Amino acid sequence: MGKYREAAESGKFVVSGEIGPPKGTQVDDMLHHIDLLKDMVDGLNVTDNQSAVLRLGSMAVSHHIVSEGGDAVFQMTTRDRNRLALQNDLLSAHFLGIRNVLCLTGDHVSVGDHKDAREVYDFESVQLIQAVKKMNEGFDWAGNELQGSTDFYIGAVVTPESNPIEPQKAKFEKKIAAGAQFFQTQAVYDMDNFQSFMEYARGVTEGKDVKIMAGLVVLTSVGMAKYMNKFVPGVFVPDNLLEEMASVPKEEALKKGMEICARHIKLLKEKNVCDGVHVMAIGKEEIVPEILQLADLV
């Protein structure tokens, strides 16, 4: 069992960060970020060809984090691999000491940098969750017995601001039924909306050991916030935060974004809204320690 699962199952307020591997072999910045964060958080997600853009692999970086004494949440999309390759990678990841897997369908290739690639989607997120659960029980997808089962902590995502919300909620419930043990949400900014989503989610997960971590993406400028509102489905930055971001000079915007993020972490923890947070700084991971300090987490 990894540190991330241990923290989650102990009832502690779980904190994770995120590493986006580079596009190429220059890994210095990434290694620096891992070094900086691995002992400060319970786990570090590693993205898998994020936004359908070719990058260094999630499994290799996850393994590096684990071998350095941290814990990794291995993100896995079903976009680039069929069921044979997915299960092969799950066994390989397990062999390399990786114990947390976040199951995603993955962004469509049309948003990435290899637009003519054939997208696979042999499985999607719900089926990948089922497949990992089966492997944990000692069987492959086809029902053949494995020589030794896996021991993965099975993660999934949910978009609390999805519009319409009903089908998204139904899918969330299907992911739980399929075997998801923890959730990291899409970025949330409206804490009132998120609290009502969590009231619903707590109802659904009552009596089940399912943990829900709020996804928090640090705002870096008012422009970035407006861009997300316009172009990122399922992300909603409310007016009061837009105004707050706009209230400071440009050079202080990042600091303001960090303050907002820390404030949200504190509120979620103090009010026991959810089981933890997943903090995404998208390439600016060096600011995460300060956010955690502002939030009194370290």
Added chain:
Amino acid sequence: MIISQQKPFEEILEALGDQEKVYLVGCGECATMTQSGGEDEIADMKTRLEAAGKTVLGNDVAHLTCHELDMKRIFRQSKDAAKETDAFIVFSCGAGTQSVREATDKHVIPGTNTLFLGNVKRNLQYEEKCSLCGECVLDEYGSICPVTRCAKGILNGPCGGTNNGQCEVDPDKPCAWVLIHNQLKKEDRIEQFMKIQGPKRWNAVERPGRLDARDKDEEKGAA
């Protein structure tokens, strides 16, 4: 019907290269409806090729270009032209082009791109709703096919890219999952939405597909 679209004229000329004598084949069914290979388009193509210095020895709009025996019969009837031509240019779907392939040993050039199996929304407007997967699951989804109409072919509900009921991949298209959800509600079968669906059996039809419908063996389920 099969939706096809004419290739750019320059691409057709490039495929012909130095070959001068050509024979045009259209199709009386789908390519006539989509105006990529009907009588009018073949006549127009003849004019354009002649203006480009080519000699059009023959042209036919077959009743059904994908019917291989029909194509063979047509070429037998126009024996000389079919024999003398340097190349055939086919304005039908890819199946029709390969039907011409079976009927001649000459250079056969596709004059169209074959796009999809389409429903006719109204005249000259088509939408893809079925991807010929070989194992129809429509009843599971209020008869709205997620395999085809969800950009990711997801079988268990919307992804995070659903955007006010539209699809992130193409905002002009509806999210199939919102359609399915609404439809199942209308049918009072919303519980169906909660069923966890396994992945498709992608080899339900061994590719390339083949069917001998003369085989009436009921165990095989042949029509």
